[in-house]
Amino acid sequence: MIGLGPYVALGAVLFAIGAYGALTRHNPIAVLMCIEMMLNAANINFVAFSSFGGSIDGQIFVIFSLVVAACEAATGLALVLGVYRNRDIQEIGDMHLLKW
Amino acid sequence: MIDFFSQPTNLWFVVIAFLTLIASLGVVAGEKVMHLALNLGGSFAGVAALFVLLQSPFLAIAQVLIYVGAILVMILFGLMLTGAHATEPTGVETGKKVTVATAVIVLTALTIWGVYGSAGRWPVVPSGLDTSLTALGQALYGHWGVAFEAASTLLLAALVGAIVVSRREDDEA
Numbered sequence: 001m002i003g004l005g006p007y008v009a010l011g012a013v014l015f016a017i018g019a020y021g022a023l024t025r026h027n028p029i030a031v032l033m034c035i036e037m038m039l040n041a042a043n044i045n046f047v048a049f050s051s052f053g054g055s056i057d058g059q060i061f062v063i064f065s066l067v068v069a070a071c072e073a074a075t076g077l078a079l080v081l082g083v084y085r086n087r088d089i090q091e092i093g094d095m096h097l098l099k100w
Numbered sequence: 101m102i103d104f105f106s107q108p109t110n111l112w113f114v115v116i117a118f119l120t121l122i123a124s125l126g127v128v129a130g131e132k133v134m135h136l137a138l139n140l141g142g143s144f145a146g147v148a149a150l151f152v153l154l155q156s157p158f159l160a161i162a163q164v165l166i167y168v169g170a171i172l173v174m175i176l177f178g179l180m181l182t183g184a185h186a187t188e189p190t191g192v193e194t195g196k197k198v199t200v201a202t203a204v205i206v207l208t209a210l211t212i213w214g215v216y217g218s219a220g221r222w223p224v225v226p227s228g229l230d231t232s233l234t235a236l237g238q239a240l241y242g243h244w245g246v247a248f249e250a251a252s253t254l255l256l257a258a259l260v261g262a263i264v265v266s267r268r269e270d271d272e273a
Binding site: 002003004005006007008009010012013014015016017018019020021023024025026027029030032033034036037040043044047048050051052053054055056057059060062063064066067068069070071072073074075077078079080081082084085090 | 109110113117120121124125127128133136137140143144147150151154155156158159162163166167170171174175177178179181182183186188189193196197200201204205207208211212215216222223224225226227228229230231235236239240244247251252254255258259261262263265266268
């Protein structure tokens, strides 16, 4: 039986892949996708700790995390669509109106 | 090594983890944004399969319904509305990519080192927790009832906000 370790390690690797993508992608929607992947990595850890640690609270937290991910996708896509429609920006580097 | 793979759970974990990582790397390394979204679906499905391995069938179903069914479809709609043929530029900003990759790899290596450095003190056998729908529902609506209501308010506020932001200006009357 594999223990808790491999699940946590997989969560770390998945989070790292998502973080790399979120920092290097150019399309705003691709950045959103990578952020969703990082949330997924956290969910793996929640469920693994809940399953091996014997408390159901981790599973409840995954449900809340799903809610927050849905909120994030809805508002994020609305913002991207708004920026695209009003300013015709497709690269995330072009959104620098508030940049110092 | 033979011993490790003789248990079906271990074999399934390796297979699912491999497929999930391949799909996730596809999201990061792909070129066409539409292909990234399809790879993301594979990554979500792999995580759902991991939930099944961890004896959490309800969360696996919720993962498929919400991530693959709702969020991925929403992302695909977003892509189609902003140009589905968009591609990621390749071969630019190599210095930035190397820096970010180094930082991320070092942090991950530290995490994994921390995990396996303390591996002896961590549980190896699943606790046999009752993850039935009944137990989950009782925890969610009992102990976590207030948080559940707060989460539903957050979802409502986010969806109303999304509609307000994405509405066209000339619709206002």
